[in-house]
Amino acid sequence: MDTLPSPEQIRDAAARIAPHARVTPVLRSAALDALVGAELYFKCEHLQRGGAFKFRGACNAVWALSDEQAAHGVVTHSSGNHGNALALAAATRGIAAHVVVPEGAVRAKVEAIERAGAILHRCAPNQMAREAMAAEVQRATGAIMVHPYADTRVMAGQGTLALELLQQVDGLSALITPIGGGGLASGVAIAAHAIDPALSLFGAEPQGADDAAQSLAQHARVTTVVPDTVCDGLRALVGERNLDALRTHRVDVITVSDAETIAAMQLLWSELKQVVEVSSATVLAAILKQRERFAGHRVGVVLTGGNVDLGALPW
Amino acid sequence: MDTLPSPEQIRDAAARIAPHARVTPVLRSAALDALVGAELYFKCEHLQRGGAFKFRGACNAVWALSDEQAAHGVVTHSSGNHGNALALAAATRGIAAHVVVPEGAVRAKVEAIERAGAILHRCAPNQMAREAMAAEVQRATGAIMVHPYADTRVMAGQGTLALELLQQVDGLSALITPIGGGGLASGVAIAAHAIDPALSLFGAEPQGADDAAQSLAQHARVTTVVPDTVCDGLRALVGERNLDALRTHRVDVITVSDAETIAAMQLLWSELKQVVEVSSATVLAAILKQRERFAGHRVGVVLTGGNVDLGALPW
Incomplete structure (x- = not known):
């Protein structure tokens, strides 16, 4: 049940969920574009039903x-x-x-x-x-x-996000998602490369739960990481098949500190005016950290969720 | 310079600002719809350039x-x-x-x-x-x-928001905006009624700056109110011409306490996942306060701004 989905299974998933899921908007911010020197297209999955791409x-x-x-x-x-x-x-x-x-x-x-x-x-x-x-x-x-990420049907469903984004925005040259268990990153990689094999794919991972980065560097799945990060949505260990997809599709994983993520979260709130949860901010933190790799590009940035305790903000 | 704009002046304004202003999205929330028993269409002017309809x-x-x-x-x-x-x-x-x-x-x-x-x-x-x-x-x-609200050109510009919203959403039966100086409420009233004279128009005003409500009740402009409200965007006294428009277009003003507004602001953040400023939340506070008047309706709800000190939230 956890083999990687095919592009066709992802297209089937899109048709299957269409009557129930929302087509989420893509938002932009002139201030954030100026900060990075890129065109950032934020795919707002925190506005999906249930407040997350899940x-x-x-x-x-x-x-x-x-x-x-x-x-x-x-x-x-x-x-x-x-x-x-x-x-x-x-x-x-x-x-x-x-x-x-x-x-x-x-x-x-x-x-x-x-x-x-x-x-x-x-x-x-x-x-x-x-x-x-x-x-x-x-x-x-x-x-x-129904496993959160090591499940073919789940990966296929998450991949529908990329089909939708690539329909909404022309000419993307890069795409970045957070990496937890890797269900999103793997589904998106398969769907996106089926449409445009030249697209550069990135993942953002908390330094305190960087098992995907370690696994890719060591060419073997590292399962010894004990998650220690404020990003509650990204504490899972990346799945075996999910890791295969990251490797096959050359997903470049950028790790970020919790402090960098929290600063990026504040920017998303104040500039994009979106209530996103801390895990969602890893992507902007990664872009700001390696700005020179994104400058001049048209970048799809997946905001994964917006379920936040307003009484317990991380700053 | 402060006569009320005509519908034609508002249409001219829409063409004049089109190269510079954003077409702002309309967002919905199943949870907020369920809370009110209505269909709420949130016009996101906090996503306008500068973070406000202004x-x-x-x-x-x-x-x-x-x-x-x-x-x-x-x-x-x-x-x-x-x-x-x-x-x-x-x-x-x-x-x-x-x-x-x-x-x-x-x-x-x-x-x-x-x-x-x-x-x-x-x-x-x-x-x-x-x-x-x-x-x-x-x-x-x-x-x-360029006066903030007692200016024909300014009122005409604010009115373009209603033209845009009525193009984006079919079959609205009610429309609500906050009321400060009345530039937004008057421009919107003129534009909206030019398209659909049957539309019910509402205004939301803080109890601590309820000069518009008092003025309409007393059939004369009340200028003795000393504003005392957390809604920093709504402390201005309603203008003479702006008040004329509220009267002519039978805008029904609902007053809300700061506590009601702050509670509504939290709902907009947690359910709609939008960072809106406190003044913007008066509209949802008013709808929740007089729920029975909105139940069953398709309501346009104008979110006016999103410029917030994240370090000084009102809860």
């Missing part, structure tokens, strides 16, 4: 199920946006969603998952506990597992 | 000048967004902008005015001192006065 993958997974499969519901483990997305997607098909939530997840995100009608299962905040609890729910209910 | 009026005023007039530059008094807008508009024509800024204005706004290249003139924070200083600059430089 709805695309979850929706594709839910609607790709047969009726018989769907009847048992779906299950996942997620610290936030994917859980919420799966709950919303399940609701569009009228089936149950079980979401395993680690202790310490962002309050606003957990509340949103509950509001979306999911059945919550709490667990310890580590990968092993998450997977064990999800497997347990799967055994007990027969629910279909 | 650029429309300032730009129209600047480009309506003859070359001879323009050579002397322009002057205004403004606590923030209009000053910034006039500076930006003057820059599009390569002429000088003098801006009289009262002490105590929002720091982020004053900095933006300076960045936009205006010549600043500071004065005491009251209407009389503002007008005296502006008159003095006018005498000394020959600059043309």
Whole structure:
């Protein structure tokens, strides 16, 4: 279930989710363009249903199920946006969603998952506990597992974002997304290169969770990184297949400190006037850090989510 | 110079500012729609150049000048967004902008005015001192006065927003804007009713600066209100002609407390994911306060600005 999707599977996903997902706007800022010396096209997935791009993958997974499969519901483990997305997607098909939530997840995100009608299962905040609890729910209910990123249907759904962006903006020469588990980056890479193989692809990763950067440098998946970053959406280890896609499509990973990301988040709020969550700001932080590589380019910049505790801002 | 603009003058203004102003997007939120039981179409003027609708009026005023007039530059008094807008508009024509800024204005706004290249003139924070200083600059430089709201060209420019919104969204039955000096509300009322005389028009006013509501109730312009509200953009007294327009077009003014406005601002940030300034949130506060009047309607909601000190949020 976690082989990489083909471009055709991504196009199928786009048709499958069209009745449910939003076509998100692309916004620009003269001030941010001037700061970088580039044309930045911000793809606003924080304005997607559920406030994150995750709805695309979850929706594709839910609607790709047969009726018989769907009847048992779906299950996942997620610290936030994917859980919420799966709950919303399940609701569009009228089936149950079980979401395993680690202790310490962002309050606003957990509340949103509950509001979306999911059945919550709490667990310890580590990968092993998450997977064990999800497997347990799967055994007990027969629910279909929809992994946050190591899932063909999910990667295909996330890839639809690139099809949409390349339709909205002509002549992009570069594209950058954040990298957590790599579901977004891999889906986007496959979709974007199917349309324009010359497009330069970049990923932004927190220095405190830089397993993708390390894995690419060492030509082997590094699983020893203990995430330590304010970017709650990017703490997952990159998946095996996802990493393959990053390698095949020569995705250049730029790592950024939490301080750089927080400064970029403030710029996105004050200049672009968009409420994006901290993980989403890694992309602008990476562009500002390696400005000379982006200057003169027309860059697609994916803003991944906007689910924020307004009472607990990171500055 | 402060007669009300005709619908034709507003259409002329739309053509005049088209090369310089942005067509701002309209955004929606399923959560906010559900909260009100209406379809809310948020017109995002915080994404206009300069971060506020004010650029429309300032730009129209600047480009309506003859070359001879323009050579002397322009002057205004403004606590923030209009000053910034006039500076930006003057820059599009390569002429000088003098801006009289009262002490105590929002720091982020004053900095933006300076960045936009205006010549600043500071004065005491009251209407009389503002007008005296502006008159003095006018005498000394020959600059043309562009009043923030009691100016035909400015009202016409603000009205272009309604033309644009009614082109973007079909079948609106109601439209609401904040009310400060009334430049926006009067321009929008004239433009909107020229297209659809059946449209219900609403204004939102802070209880601590409710001179428009009092003036309409007493059938005479009330000038004794001493503004006391967190909404820094809505402290001006409504102009004489602006009030005429509110009366003629039966604009229904709803007053809201600062607490209601701040709560609405948080909803706009967390649900619509837009960084809007506190004055902009009066409209959602008014809708939530008199929900039953908006339920079932398709409502245009004007978000007027997004210039915020992120270090000094009102909650």
